[in-house]
Amino acid sequence: MTAADPRAKLPDAPLADNERLKDQSHYLKGTIREDLKDPLTGGFNGDNFQLIRFHGMYEQDNRDIRAERNAQKLDNLKNVMLRCRLPGGIITPQQWLGIDRFATENTLYGSIRLTNRQTFQFHGVLKDNIKPMHQWLNALGLDSIATAGDVNRNVLCTSNPVESSLHREAYEWAKKISEHLLPKTRAYAEIWLDGEKLHSTEDLVETPLPEAVKSGDATEPVLGKAYLPRKFKTTVVIPPHNDVDLHANDLNFVAIEEQGKLVGFNVLVGGGLSMEHGNRKTYPNTAKEFGFVGLDKVLDCAAAVVSVQRDWGNRSDRKNAKTRYTIERVGLDVFIDEVENRMGCRFEPVRPYQFTGRGDRIGWVQGEEGLWHLTLFVENGRLLDKPGKPLKTGVRKIAEIHQGDFRLTANQNLIVAGVPEAQKAEIERIAREHGLISDSVTRQRENSMACVALPTCPLAMAEAERFLPTFSDRIDEIMAANGLQDEYLVLRVNGCPNGCGRSMLSEIGLVGKAVGRYNLYAGGNRQGTRIPRLFKENITEPEILDIISGWIARWAAEREADEGFGDFAVRSGIVAAVENPPQDFWA
Ligand code: SRM
Ligand code: SF4
Secondary structure, three states: OOOOOHHHOOOOOOOOHHHHHHHOOOOOOOOHHHHHOOOOOOOOOOOHHHHHHHHOEEEEOOOOOHHHHHHOOOOOOOEEEEEOEOHHHEEOHHHHHHHHHHHHHHOOOOOEEEOOOOOEEEEEEOHHHHHHHHHHHHHOOOEOOOOOOOOEOOOEEOOOOOOHHHHHHHHHHHHHHHHHOOOOOOHHHHHHOOOOOOHHHOOOOOOOOOHHHOOOOOOOOOOOOOOOOOOEOEEEEOOOEOOOOHHHOOEEEEEEEEOOEEEEEEEEEOOEOOOOOOOOOOOOEOOEEEEEEEHHHHHHHHHHHHHHHHHHOOOOOHHHOOHHHHHHHHOHHHHHHHHHHHHOOOOEOOOOOOOOEOOOOOEEEEOOOOOEEEEEOOHHHEEOEEOOEEHHHHHHHHHHHOOOEEEEOOOOOEEEEEEOHHHHHHHHHHHHHOOOOOOOOOHHHHOEEEOOOOOOOOOOOOOOOOOHHHHHHHHHHHHHHOOOOOOOOOEEEEOOOOOOOOHHHOOEEEEEEEOOEEEEEEOOOOOOOOOOEEEEEEEOHHHHHHHHHHHHHHHHHHOOOOOOHHHHHHHOOOOOOOOOOOOOOOO
16 A cells, blocks of 8 residues: 555545445445345345445435325335436437336336436336346446446537537547446446346457556556545537536546547546535536647546546545545646646647537437437426326337437437438427427426436435426516517526536526525526526525516616626626636635
8 A cells, every 4th residue: 555645635534434335345246235135125234325326326215205104104115216327328229118118117107317417317126126127228238337436427428419420439439438437346247147248348448557547456447446535427528519517527528629520638627516505615616627638648538537536535525525626625736747647648738619508409400411310308307108298108109210329418308319311200290299399398498407306316405306397487487578488598406405407507596405495596607617606595486586587687678699697697796706616606
């Protein structure tokens, strides 16, 4: 064991308990296999409760029925939520049919939930179905490795099927980065697949690691035996579209194209959105520009950033463990210098790039190769057959005839990509008949997003996904009353300050405080490069609507041409811009 680098300025404090459990887990195996046979609980015991996260699962229960069950002296109905690994969000129609069948036949809720990190979740998988579920996924060429836990999560990639050659290249990088940074332990295959081959990583080509990046552990050379201090998130972004919301992420590769060819990436590090209400030691922050790397250095750079965070991240205090806090503690220059030492080259100066927006282009668009792509707006990503709107059936019917692929977007939407002209009308007919296309959806609604929250999220303080649709009705009315029916502002709702719905990059954001109460934020921008500011705490829906209708009326009357709401809110003094987080975030 080597002495800690003094530049890391690591706190002299005992390690968090999660460090013990990772270290003692035998590379994420724990006693999960034994636990699966325990009939006394539908959940997982001891450390396994946390360890299953590294395999892409969270233990949950339905909070709507918790009190009723407890009153009947029944334990919570424990189950797991599964999150698939889907770098860049691409899935084939055959895989879709498989996941649709699993959700319908084997989950308590029957839904497929598209997440804002370009993958899907099954909610409500009972213990007996967990192992069959992983085997089912493996047969489809899918897995859920490292979609949760202290590892590099699902790697995002801008959903841009239109410029197909550039997207294909960027997507390949997202896949390669995901595979390069995956845990190498065979725990997943051993526990869930009885040691069988993992189909999703069959064509994985291992790239050698620079010596300076290696953890010293033979099994986990990149992540190390104790894995990372905290979750780690990575994106590949194709400007000018910031659909992946790069500032929510630890590590970002911004594609630089010259004369129609991808030549490398600008690297931005240290974004992240979570905080705790009133805890000034926690804060959201944007990612910092490190510099440009050519294509030959992308994987070394990714491993170098991860390894510095692995070695220098705070393992004593999980609330202070993410990359942005490490950078804050050691200093930006020191962090960059160490990344350069480890990847074996210096960053070149950042090349010019610009972001213009984040929303998906809903509807049809034709790509470079003449094929058509249909982006379906899926409110809050929830695909379920609702009365009069059999959304899940609709996607299934499209999957039955579709010859291209599906792309899950970071805005919780679904793209039917690569449709030949001859099939366009039929796919549109199915989509319309099943409520997947509706001419009444406003641009405002398309640019609104909520996290899951109740009833499945154990951390939710207030509703989000179930709150947003009716809240959006009111916002639509306010926009129309002010002549802004064709305009939008980026509106987001989180059920708690963890930040999953990315309210901390919205123009107007609500963050749950208690049932029916939210903190109201304003002043982010359309491009997603500015953190909004707290405007008012702990208020109810009518109070929020009252404030927002005043704001929208002023925006309609006083805005400059094409001025987004967030920029207007800052210019007109509704809120002061957060220019230099963390210093001015709590000011
Ligand atoms: Fe998240 C925890 C849902 C994106 C920050 N998130 C959770 C859990 C697993 C609750 C838990 O720990 O028990 C939620 C499960 C709810 C449920 O029932 O499904 C949950 N997070 C989600 C999803 C499904 C929201 C959505 O509506 O799409 C997103 C899944 C993404 C994925 O596919 O991987 C999701 N979570 C995010 C994002 C946004 C992003 O990554 O772009 C953030 C903020 C960005 C960031 O990380 O800074 C986010 N989730 C968190 C945090 C706070 C992490 C931290 O740094 O402190 C937690 C709690 C934790 O880790 O302790 C959390
Ligand atoms: Fe749950 Fe909070 Fe994340 Fe919403 S923001 S899904 S309530 S952890």
